[in-house]
Amino acid sequence: MLNPADDAFLALLNEAIPDVAGPIEPRYLEEPRGMVKGQGGVLARPRSTQEVATVVRLCGEHGVAVVPYGGGTGLVGGQVATGVAAPLVLSLERMSAVRNVDPVGNTITVEAGMTLAAVQDAADQAGRMFPLSLASEGSCLIGGNLATNAGGVQVLRYGNARDLCLGVEAVMPDGTIHHGLKRLRKDNTGYDLRNLLVGSEGTLGVITAAVLKLVQKPAALTTCFAIVEGPRAAAKLLARMQVALDGLVSAFELMSGVGFEFLHETMPEVRTPFEGAPDWMVLAEIGSGVDADMETRMSAVLAAALEDGLICDVVLAQSAAQRDAFWTVRESIPAANKRIGAISSHDISIPQDRIAAFIDEGRTALAPFGPLRLNCFGHLGDGNLHFNVYPPKGDAKADWAHLKRDLMDVVHDLVHAYDGSISAEHGIGRFKAGDLQRYGDPAKLAAMRGIKTALDPMGIMNPDVILTR
Template structure:
């Protein structure tokens, strides 16, 4: 596939049809990604103010066959937001399209432009006494368009679903510059193919999301947070079932934590107070959202007593105030930062059927040990309630990830092969991006991949949208 770079001549050809300030040189921050494994190329940066300007940009890029990389908050972890090789792209940032267009609290709907920061959408909902429940570590930087393009998950999927489940309608621009006005507030609309769900999770390869109609929820009257020590991952799964039997849909989050992650916190973030003086092998964080008249401390106390009697819990801390609840959540939320400070050999965002998790953890340790480096450390943690684990492998004490660079590919393959064998997914919530393109070709169902290629060819026949992400750039 032959592309033209987004160069000065291309920018000059657009200058007469766009207001001043939309086009700019591509600053370094648009060429980086959090894990530092890819370095983007400096093409032309575009910051449109409205959907019409996005359409103008895509029409011009399509006509000239200039590659386009949609850019949200830059927080993606699989390299989908940078193009490291080939023709320099038009980097299309939605940061100036950040308006909250409307809130309909009685309908539980908010209309937000794609460049709106997730935390700002949450605050706009709170101002109307509503909850936008999508919540993840990068919510102060991540933008709604990117959340939808990657079908972001986070900690509340157990109760509220992924980003896909929180979207009613979209406004988007297709690769040829046509605008799809699908910004509906409808919960029932059975009128043919679901273009909304086609674009959600497509990682900028089929078009550019410019606005979304998003679902809101009532704010729970009371929040309950606790950390329970559990004897094993199997006990954690049984505890989750017990919690849902006793509390129903009030369980908002159920997070598994391993001793290794807590030790990383103690080593690199010692100022963070942990709930127990001594790290236990396994623990879970529970978050409840309860209605008026329900006591979260009493509900969690009853659950703990039942879990203790059933042998599913060994110790526990129940938050008695919002400050204590925030402190417990801080432990879980800072695990990724401690991981970053250690520096992983290979990180894996995987999912397996929930009942298979204990066996996966056991077998995962075996396949890593079989690689012959017995000092590697594993931090397995994440969203047990929806089967999504972050299974990360780290250097031994006193070593860095550079000492294992030759093993990185083998570690990733060993983990992903095991996931495939157990009926899971090598990408649970982070997406495919550029990092996992080869994994999709290796593990993906051939019929699904062929259908994806056909869809890409139909919507983007000139292949301008984020080439090299999700599918190899020649597969269009």
């Protein structure tokens, strides 16, 4: 049984660490989609790893739940506790230092409270690139990115957050510190705690710092926006590009015409590259050396695709400003989605060779529910789709909200049938914990519960995230 973080506990914290904690502030109890209001008793904002360790140790000694809080941008409720007795909300926003930059070994060591954009800027100042890229990069924190194993638009070439992390420093549930900030690419010394903590969503410990991989900045970026015949044609185009362009495709985004309709309805200031809202489009980007002449090579691939009917029209960015305008379109789609208001949102992944079939079957499965609008978009290059269902134009989300659970079940049942995943890049959080229990492999779930019990026997770390109590 967990205890609330009350005034007496607040006084105890501030006696141990002056000015580390205060009453909870409302913004730490919110999540971006406004689906739930969180609970909280105390807000702690430590300034060092040792202070984090002291806070967590005291929470363990007094049976107080800890809810780690990054930038608050997560979409599965991992940052907002419900049904937990007034937990302590632990924000790492004061821990935002760059501890080390190693341009020879291509690493950067940063504290968990840095925004992703700040990490990218620090890498850029060192003449390198940190390739994790998300729409929320100006506000999400790198600790949260690692805790959720964030994805984004460049996973195709560079991988998820886990693939870009060499080591972590973390405070474990008993308040001990795991000193894992080694800048090593090979370290075969037993169980890999880094990969256990990355993606654990604050349920096994609190990541306080990390060693991240850097890459050489591309000397040239070649970007195109194309209208494609459909998802099958898009998949064929990607395969051709990878072969013809030396596997250097870093982003390959699929967008539906519904997404463009939403932009036109809610964000008319965003200029789209084509008239109207074509049924299907892709945004592709290649990073290369300055002498690779990738624009000529990409133009040849696109010309052949036009001739073969895979694409209907295409625009090749002729300047950095035009490239930025292309990406503004893609990055504005989630904001337009939010303004329309989804009845049910699904962050899923499907084996790449079955994506087109899944989209067709998904449309068919949703049709009996009525004239709903489906905005399917996402990172086709790594199999991650955002398969989101909206009310008909002119209807309010609330008019259709009673269908949410049924819609989720239909989509997730189909994802399971296609041997996909119900969570591609957003994590499980609290919102999908029941779905994980329903669709997860029993042996894996049993092992996860064993790990959770071994590391966090009191169950104080982010209760009800990933695994329900």
